[in-house]
Amino acid sequence: LTVLNAGRRYLKAEDLSGKVFVTSGLGGMSGAQAKAAVIAGCVGIIAEVDEAALLKRHKQGWLMEISNNLDHCIARLREARKNKIALSLGYHGNVVDLWERLVHELDTTGELLVDLGSDQTSCHNPFNGGYYPVQLGFEEGKQLLSSNPGKFRTLVQESLKRHVAAINKLADKGMFFWDYGNAFLLEAQRAGADVVKKGADKTEFRYPSYVQHIMG
Secondary structure, three states: OHHHHHHHHHOOOOOOOOOEEEEEOOOHHHHHHHHHHHHHOOEEEEEEOOHHHHHHHHHHOOOOEEEOOHHHHHHHHHHHHHHOOOEEEEEEOOHHHHHHHHHHHHHHHOOOOOOEEOOOOOOOOHHHHHOOOOOOOHHHHHHHHHHOHHHHHHHHHHHHHHHHHHHHHHHHOOOEEOEOOOOHHHHHHHHOOOOEOOOOOOOOEOOOEHHHHHHO
């Protein structure tokens, strides 16, 4: 319902075939994002740093395909988008790399390859394993979290700034991004990322919440 209503509200589309939804997180409730994309008829690319969570969702049938190769992900995205095939593709890697690759595709080809975007990393707990920084691999991140939590926190905040910068570039070209109630925008703001709504006070974000804007 969230994905369908986002399409209705922001894309003015009842039919989401050929549309692309990019997000992250395949643990807990966020595992439903892949299934939702297929039910809605769109192309869903969901990033996950934890291979165990990714493989579990694939084995359970929530994910149709998995890949750890961004070139392959972009090729499959283009193919499914062109042929209007419903697809859920799990990318084993950091979502920041995925967002920055989509920016690179926009910059080099002029193509905006994503229509809808969100995030379901556990940003209510970003400094204790809920969000892994793009600068490190998953295992390296776990080791740093254990050995130097202060450094881990700094890297998470740097990563959040990069995360938002990529989303902002795509949103400026027409992608619609929303907050999934996971404290992503709040923690991004605390990290110094550009998420405050222009001309509004500091409690208003430039992107809407799914509760008020989509489900409400």
